[in-house]
Amino acid sequence: xxxxxxxxxxxxxxxxxxxxxxxxxxxxxxxxxxxxxxxxxxxxxxxxxxxxxxxxxxxxxxxxxxxxxxxxxxxxxxxxxxxxxxxxxxxxxxxxxxxxxxxxxxxxxxxxxxxxxxxxxxxxxxxxxxxxxxxxxxxxxxxxxxxxxxxxxxxxxxxxxxxxxxxxxxxxxxxxxxxxxxxxxxxxxxxxxxxxxxxxxxxxxxxxxxxxxxxxxxxxx
Numbered sequence: 039x040x041x042x043x044x045x046x047x048x049x050x051x052x053x054x055x056x057x058x059x060x061x062x063x064x065x066x067x068x069x070x071x072x073x074x075x076x077x078x079x080x081x082x083x084x085x086x087x088x089x090x091x092x093x094x095x096x097x098x099x100x101x102x103x104x105x106x107x108x109x110x111x112x113x114x115x116x117x118x119x120x121x122x123x124x125x126x127x128x129x130x131x132x133x134x135x136x137x138x139x140x141x142x143x144x145x146x147x148x149x150x151x152x153x154x155x156x157x158x159x160x161x162x163x164x165x166x167x168x169x170x171x172x173x174x175x176x177x178x179x180x181x182x183x184x185x186x187x188x189x190x191x192x193x194x195x196x197x198x199x200x201x202x203x204x205x206x207x208x209x210x211x212x213x214x215x216x217x218x219x220x221x222x223x224x225x226x227x228x229x230x231x232x233x234x235x236x237x238x239x240x241x242x243x244x245x246x247x248x249x250x251x252x253x254x255x256x257x258x259x
Contacts, residue, residue, distance in 0.1 A: 040069065040071055040072075041069050041070055041071045041072055041073060041096075042068075042069040042070075045068045045069055045070055046070060046073055049068075049070065049073070049075070049079070050075070050076075050079050052082075052086060052087050053082045053086055053087040053088040053089070053090040054087035056090060056091070057087075057088075057090060057091050060091045067094050067095070067096065068092065068094070068095040068096065069095075069096050070092075070095055070096060070097050070100060071096050071097070071098055071099055071100065072098075072099045072100055073097070073100045073101070074100070074101040075101075075102070075105070077104070080102060080103075080104060080105035080106065081105070081106045082105065082106055082107055082110060083106035083107070083108040083109070083110075083126065084108060084109060085106075086106070088106075088107075088108070088109065088110065089107075089108065089109035089110045089111065089129075089130075090107065090110050090111070091110075091111045092107075092110055092111060092112050092115050093111045093112065093113045093114055093115060093131075094113070094114045094115060095112075095115045095116070096115075096116045097115055097116055097117050097120055098116045098117065098118045098119055098120060098136075099118075099119050099120065100117075100120045100121070101120075101121045102120060102121060102122050102125055103121045103122070103123045103124055103125065103141075104123075104124045104125065105122070105125045105126070106125075106126045107125060107126060107127050107130050108126050108127070108128050108129055108130065109128075109129040109130060110127070110130045110131070111130075111131050112127075112130055112131060112132050112135050113131045113132065113133045113134055113135065114133070114134045114135060115132075115135045115136070116135075116136050117135055117136060117137050117140050118136045118137065118138045118139055118140060119138070119139045119140065120137075120140050120141070121140075121141045122137075122140055122141060122142050122145050123141050123142065123143045123144060123145065124143070124144045124145065125142075125145045125146070126145075126146050127145055127146055127147055127150050128146045128147070128148040128149055128150065128167070129148070129149045129150060130150045130151070131150075131151050132150055132151055132152050132155045133151050133152070133153040133154060133155065134153070134154045134155065135155045135156070136155075136156045137155055137156060137157050137160055138156055138157070138158045138159050138160060139158075139159045139160060140160055141161075142160060142161070142162060142164070142165050143161075143164040143165075144164050144165075144166060145164075145165055145166065146166045146167055147165055147166065147167050147168045147172065148166070148167035149167075150172065151172075151175075152172045152173070152175055152176040153175045153176070154175070154176070154177060155176045155177065156176075156177050156178075157176050157177060157178040157182050158177070158178055158179040158181060158182060159179065159181040159182065160178070160182055160183070161183040162182065162183055162184055162185060162188075163183055163184075163185055165185070168185065168188065169188075170188055170189065173188050173189075173190075173191065174191055177193075177194070178190070178191070178194040179194055179195075180194070180195070182194065
């Protein structure tokens with residue numbers, strides 16, 4: 039479902055004209071998806087004829103940065119993925135509103151009602167004037183980022199939409215045993231000793247003497 043150009047034209051006329059139209063058409067759901075109002079059109083506080091009645095309005099993907107929505111009725115409004123950075127939401131009624139993935143940096147929540155508001159996946163680190171009581175009455179999940187001074191309610195269990203796990207490492211296969219390369223067969227028999235003819239080796243001292251010398255000197259002299 040897309041935005042309705044007729045609804046956008048009425049909103050641009052200001053909070054008074056808008057609230058009068060809402061009072062005359064209570065059964066119509068405002069279709070304001072993806073709107074981007076001018077700087078003057080974003081001023082919808084009491085000074086400019088507000089607080090404005092945006093209850094049940096479809097405002098997702100819209101740009102409401104720096105808007106003044108003080109005391110606005112945003113109950114049940116679809117504000118998912120909407121830029122509400124620097125927006126004044128003090129005293130606003132956000133009961134049952136869908137704020138999933140909304141940009142809320144420096145948004146002012148002083149005195150705002152967040153009963154049953156959906157804060158799943160919303161970063162609330164930079165939100166101003168947010169209290170534990172407001173968080174306790176809202177809904178969130180594991181992806182909701184809270185300021186350090188606030189505690190996550192136990193009811194905010196939820197599940198993470200996509201879980202990234204470390205890849206399973208395959209075990210490195212052990213190398214297959216390598217059979218030793220067979221070596222050529224070698225005979226263990228020693229090579230025959232060279233034939234020694236006679237005892238021709240002479241020793242300088244105490245060496246063996248030849249048979250002829252022993253024959254001449256039987257007494258070994």
